[in-house]
Amino acid sequence: MVDRCCRLLLLILFLFTAPVVSQVHGQDDNGDVGAEAEAVGSAGQTAEVSMDDEPAEINSGDIAWMLVSISFVLLMTCPGLALFYGGLVRKKNILSVMMQCVFLMGVMSVLWAVVGYSLAFSPPLIEGFDIVGGFDHVLLKDVSPSAGAGGSTDHMAMDQITVAFQGMFFIITPALICGAFAERMRFSTMAVFSVAWGPLIYCPIAHWVWSSTGWLSEFNEEANALFAEGSDAGFYFPAIDFAGGLVVHISSGISALVCALLIGKRRGFPHEPMPPHNLTYTCIGTGLLWVGWFGFNGGSAGAANGSAVNAVLATHLAASAGVLGWSLLEVIKYGKASILGACSGAVAGLVCITPAAGSVHPISGIWMGILAGIVCFLFCTTIKNKFGYDDSLDAFGVHGVGGTLGALLTGVFATSVITGKSHSSGLIDGNSEQILIQLVSVAAAVIFSAVGTVLIAKVLDAAMGLRVDEEQEVQGLDLSQHGEDGYIFQ
Amino acid sequence: MKKVEAIVRHFKLEDVKSAITEVGIQGMTVTEVRGFGRQKGHKETYRGAEYIVDFMPKVKLEVVVGDDNLDKLVEAIVKAARTGQVGDGKIFVSNIDQVVRIRTGEQDGEAL
Numbered sequence: 304m305v306d307r308c309c310r311l312l313l314l315i316l317f318l319f320t321a322p323v324v325s326q327v328h329g330q331d332d333n334g335d336v337g338a339e340a341e342a343v344g345s346a347g348q349t350a351e352v353s354m355d356d357e358p359a360e361i362n363s364g365d366i367a368w369m370l371v372s373i374s375f376v377l378l379m380t381c382p383g384l385a386l387f388y389g390g391l392v393r394k395k396n397i398l399s400v401m402m403q404c405v406f407l408m409g410v411m412s413v414l415w416a417v418v419g420y421s422l423a424f425s426p427p428l429i430e431g432f433d434i435v436g437g438f439d440h441v442l443l444k445d446v447s448p449s450a451g452a453g454g455s456t457d458h459m460a461m462d463q464i465t466v467a468f469q470g471m472f473f474i475i476t477p478a479l480i481c482g483a484f485a486e487r488m489r490f491s492t493m494a495v496f497s498v499a500w501g502p503l504i505y506c507p508i509a510h511w512v513w514s515s516t517g518w519l520s521e522f523n524e525e526a527n528a529l530f531a532e533g534s535d536a537g538f539y540f541p542a543i544d545f546a547g548g549l550v551v552h553i554s555s556g557i558s559a560l561v562c563a564l565l566i567g568k569r570r571g572f573p574h575e576p577m578p579p580h581n582l583t584y585t586c587i588g589t590g591l592l593w594v595g596w597f598g599f600n601g602g603s604a605g606a607a608n609g610s611a612v613n614a615v616l617a618t619h620l621a622a623s624a625g626v627l628g629w630s631l632l633e634v635i636k637y638g639k640a641s642i643l644g645a646c647s648g649a650v651a652g653l654v655c656i657t658p659a660a661g662s663v664h665p666i667s668g669i670w671m672g673i674l675a676g677i678v679c680f681l682f683c684t685t686i687k688n689k690f691g692y693d694d695s696l697d698a699f700g701v702h703g704v705g706g707t708l709g710a711l712l713t714g715v716f717a718t719s720v721i722t723g724k725s726h727s728s729g730l731i732d733g734n735s736e737q738i739l740i741q742l743v744s745v746a747a748a749v750i751f752s753a754v755g756t757v758l759i760a761k762v763l764d765a766a767m768g769l770r771v772d773e774e775q776e777v778q779g780l781d782l783s784q785h786g787e788d789g790y791i792f793q
Numbered sequence: 794m795k796k797v798e799a800i801v802r803h804f805k806l807e808d809v810k811s812a813i814t815e816v817g818i819q820g821m822t823v824t825e826v827r828g829f830g831r832q833k834g835h836k837e838t839y840r841g842a843e844y845i846v847d848f849m850p851k852v853k854l855e856v857v858v859g860d861d862n863l864d865k866l867v868e869a870i871v872k873a874a875r876t877g878q879v880g881d882g883k884i885f886v887s888n889i890d891q892v893v894r895i896r897t898g899e900q901d902g903e904a905l
Contacts (some may be wrong), residue, residue, distance in 0.1 A: 576844045577842075578837060578842075578844055639838075641838065641839075643839055643840055644840070647840060683840050683841060684840060684841025685841070687841065688841055688842075697840065
């Protein structure tokens, strides 16, 4: 299924290598679009131009790339994020950060296979009121082992590639939230929080944005079929979220801010010095995140094709530009560029390009990266200091803010030259509707994440307590929560 | 018997060690310390959070000598450790009541 769409994409890109004709198609959403373009979105239910007659089968190149991407994304969690976050905390808490990453790998993977995948990608739990998938694929029931043989009409072939790849996203998203409550969160509560947050917050949003029935999904089969006939699809906002600006970064970033506010500041913050204990780790982690992101965004193309290549190039340029944007502001404000700034800028750029990687020209990635470096810098310094909240590792400042910026800028820079779909385009194509759709999707993700996280956190605070007690916090989480010492140098 | 504690700059440690052994002193103990006197600290910035770091890393040497060796020891340390800049360090001399060599049980003068 994915392969059929991607071959179609290639055909369309090939046909439109002449000067950009998107302006002609850009304004109309309801009709007047090429039959080929519509077929891309409809997942094969209407007549479509096909390059060949063989049944849709992902080839070994696609499988190989997806396996690599799956591996890259897991590396992003451990050791990428483990080192990045780990280096930023005080020495006495290094293991607690690493434990959060490793434990989440354990619990979220199992949870995803048991029920998470089903909630995200099954047909709606409640027919006619689609906010989350059902239990059709609990314990991976009816998920075929090999690509394309499942016979599903979902835009992503019901196969283990999708389960594995998407599962890695399910792991890293709650791991990002840990940045907000680092150095004071009770481990047991964090574990329960993540097990609740994944299915209750992540899965619905993923369902909205990426399933074939989601109200924010550009892969919504019913809506795309209606578009093809020229009818209105009703309450439907096809947001462009290539690899998870909404699903991963906004959800985790907003939830992080909520958690930071609810759990309160670290003891001694902001008067007591709490500098990063090991920025060399943070830098190593950045390298792993940057390269790993090629799998995060590149793998979201679902195949080894032009879309994946565009995504990787745009991703890389956004990271690079993010380094420059943040560093520039540091030089202006402090007179010195720092490694922490350069690494933070890179990550900000990567976050920003995540929703856009498959729909923008790589050069647009540069603009997005620079803006992300600048805007996230301001949120992590000026604005955070002004409001005084302790988002310890800037999970909101980088992921929440960067994700929001990226989602909105996708509505600006998306172009049908890259997407191959004339209705999937942004402001630069003359389409002013997409940015409004992006705004709706951002608002939905923000509100849902915020409200949902408040509820979960409040319940857990009452039941278990979010925070360790003062003595445990002073002693350090490594010792108090895990009975270990990170550095025993004889 | 006297104990000489000298707080010196890190990069001067080798020079001081050579100077001490040249005047015939055979042992010393070294620890890494932090401190400040008149030397000013520095500023560090991490994502907008500024820290003034007052404590400077230094090295502390401890040597125990007989009374007759005291003056040449102190002079050797001063000459080797001095740069002329603020932050060269200080030497403290105190009395030692008893010294014991653990391996042999020798005491005081014979243990030095």
